[in-house]
Amino acid sequence: MSYVGPDFEPPQPRRSRRGPLTVALAALVPGALLGWLVYETAGGSGDGGGSGQATVRSSPPSAPSASGAPTDDGKKPSTARTPTASSTSAPAPASGPLKGKVVVIDPGHNPENFQHPSEINRKVNIGTNWKECDTTGTSTNDGYTEAKFTLDVAHRMRTLLEAQGATVKLTQDGDRPYGPCVDERARIGNEAKADAVVSVHADGSGTGNRGFHVILPGAVHAGAADTRAIVGPSRDLGERVAGRFVAVTGSAPSNYIGDGTGLVTRKDLGGLNLSTVPKVFIECGNMRDSKDAALLTSGAWRQKAAQGISEGIVRFLRG
Secondary structure, X not given: OOOOOOOOOOOOOOOOOOOOOOOOOOOEEOOEEOOOOOXXXXXXXXXXXXXXXXXXXXXXXXXXXXXXXXXXXXXOOOOOOOOOOOOOOOOOOOOOOOOXXXXXXXXXXXXOHHHOHHHHHOEEEOOOOEEEOOOOOOEOOOOOEHHHHHHHHHHHHHHHHHHOOOEEEEOOOOOOOOOOOHHHHHHHHHHOOOOEXXXXXXXXXXXXXXXXXXXEEOOOEEOOEEOOOOHHHXXXXXXXXXXXXXXXXXXOEOOOOOOOOOEEEXXXXXXXXXXXXXXXXXXXXXXXXXXXXXXXXXXXXXXXXXXXXXXXXXXXXXX
């Protein structure tokens, strides 16, 4: 499988014990992603969503190094402070290509949601209708939760983006009892006047369903929702995130949704409907498939996922 998209750079060849890789190239016309082609190697086939403030990193960031890289769970070494809901934004680095840019990362679900069923099941207005505040998210068959996965990837992304000079905010950092609700998740990005927002998720589809997909906002104009101004830039953001995700992780686009494009447009997600800034969701893989689960539970692969998403954000912001 090969993806041709904005700023796509094919990965360098590497030795493999598997058989030859059959690759087919898809073309991209200006402003539209035509598609992806699925590949096979020998021996294998190939919203979810309270109240509270946005969580902001409270200690000055520094460029990643051997001693300052995230641990396997995505956390900084013990010298780094743990962000809290009352944290205030630290000055961005003195230089970097993203200096002056604000990125909001939305780790899907909260690790403690399951302990607050009445709160997360209450309905909130998402513009087109009413929907549950949030959900518990899914998990692998071995119990590794989506909420743990999304927070880990968010921490890794924050480190990478701050090293580029960006101001990074998280909608939650495991520092609140539940939520935030989907409407507040959107509001956090809006109030931050974010230049880009990415909501990180992992899917819970059936066994055999594999791959990632990026969810784009559709044109919605109803009630409090009006996405018309962000549909175009959000698609640009989504295409760049998808392209770099393929290049860095080597993952294929979803084989069960998106017709092989890795891109899906939806109008039923409050986190997108209520956003007034460019925003996309990414489902990094299917936790219920054993092959995808092996990737999602790997710290090394989660670092690649964070890098791929972050590189897409950087390329979107730099134009």
